[in-house]
Amino acid sequence: MQPMNKVSFETALGEHAEEMLDACTRCGKCVEVCPSVGPAGISDTKSGGIIGGILELVRTGNGPEASRKWAQSCMQSGACIKACDYGVNPRFLLTMARLGIAKSDNELAERRRQGVERYRDGSRGVTVLSRLQLDTEVLERLGQKSASVSAPVEAPDFVFYTGCNVLKTPHIALLALDIMDALGVTYQVMGGPSHCCGIAQLKSGDAEMAGRMGSNTMEKLSHSNSGQVISWCPTCYVQYQKPSCRRWSDNVAPARLR
Template sequence: MQTTGFEDALSARVDGMLDACTRCGACFAACPITAPAGLAAADPSATVAGVLDILRLGDGTAEAETWARSCTLSGACIKACDYGVNPRFLLVMARLALARKASEPAARRKRGVDTFRKLSQEVTVLSQLQLSEEALIRLGQRPAKEPPRVALPDVVFYTGCNVLRTPHLALLCLDIMDVLGIDYRVMGGPTHCCGIHQLRAGDVETLSRFAGNTINKLAQSKTGEVLTWCPSCFVQITENMLPTFERATGEKPIDLTPFVRFLHGRIDILQPLLKSRIELKVALHRHPGVPGVAEAAEALLRAVPGVTVVRLDVPAVGLQSNSLAVLPAYQKELQLKELELAAQAGVDVLVSVYHTDHRELCAHQRDWPFHILNILDIVGASMGLHQDDHYKTMKIKQDVDAIISDASDLIKRHGVNLDTARAVIINGMLGDQPLPLQGPRQRP
């Protein structure tokens, strides 16, 4: 089939939304980060018009640039639009336009390559510090020792890249699917990158190759259904890449379903398997960026016998925890408020959903009178499933030498360079702590 080209298709999608936008400002008015971004006094209609100017002319107002750069992907803007426009997509494209304007193609390509290489090294090393060869094979990060299966699986489970830093979460996904009898194949890691780093760098040419290759790889199932863990990959593929791929080729080879929503959709099958009673008072760490995930997570927790869920009065914003890194002071403020309210509520556990949430929160367990667990830890425990959270164990130590010592056998077994391991632990684990640890606190 004749294609229009990825970049042409992307531009055509943007042009269509620009034509549909009425500049009413409803998306800006609904955005939960305008005040934290210093835009409380900005005119909604004028700011939206400034974003359109960035996309059409390459220049916009200062308020429009600030709004585009401060987007945390909460998605409230999408619900607010009555004209079929995806404002979140337009803000992503505005950031892309600003990145392309700021540097030449060679510099953009280098920035994308450097960021991707850093990601690849950190993901690879951190997973090797925690996992056996067999577990790496299971997660698709080593060649299988058995002949590859001939028949296509019913579904593909797509880890994305960064969940491999906290691999016990991905392993629990597989354990749960095994119990449910799901026929799946695992794909993910840096070899299946969604292209987000190339997008952020403004390198559209490399982005199109990455995204196209990954979409084609993920299409290897009977149903075309891809179960996704990473919310960033979900938005990148479903909003930015897949519709563009479809416009360029006339084909839509896959559909993506967030794993937590997938589980909730099978709650009638899952609930009889939740056999162990777990007496816990929990609060759920929430993000609204992927519709229905927080609601599905709460329903799954309430389905576990003995679990009581309480709500904390903390704004739920952003796609996931690290999406708030564009507003670091606000990110710290929200995390500290949530920890304080969880302690005041007397919860036993603050429950994360996504891997980035878990990475940023888990070490705070050292200092507060409750545990930090992932939703899969709790659901899995009720099913009789368990995977050790080595990431949390290591991060709580806050000591690179102690971590190296504890992982020494795996470091030798996988041939990890000690200097590389040390640098990754310092920068990719201990440095990944937006709200600093503060010392032990007692339950009020």
């Protein structure tokens, strides 16, 4: 249940999308600098037509095939954001275009089913691969097992938020912890499937459940009382750093993510 005067995830997404739709001039500069255009096979399509189709996909879920291909091939480089002279975040519009496509292609029940399936598949992979490589003590160090629900006696300098997938290659995260230990900073590690950012649900077109998952994780991150979160996972970082997501997450559990 949403507390009074709080902004829901879906509402924040919708409001920000409207702002971006109004601001976009369809100049096509975002398309011209995008590294995904070539691999998507749409280099010969006019850039203005591609971004114009993206706006239609955001509004209705229907648009030109070239625009659908661009939205689906986005690698989230962020080059498009730097290219825009009008304060538009094309990467966010591509996310909303994918959401529009998913809503157009399937009813909510099917989108929700797909979201649950994506989450379970991802969770199973992370759990199995991390436990094959690590014993309980090391898993605890990475914020898993009982450490995922424990609270520090004193507020750490920051939360080290691993996301999920780095736990499949845990030596990377463990090296980061070793570096922070050498620097003498304090931290609390959180992450794994129990701290999902909601991206699996959003990709499936279930924005409501994505908001619930993200809200739950933001609440957990706030329990450290550090006020700062360093995110390892680029997907989680992009998910929470969308202007609409920041507007929503500030109402859930204010924290600075970097």
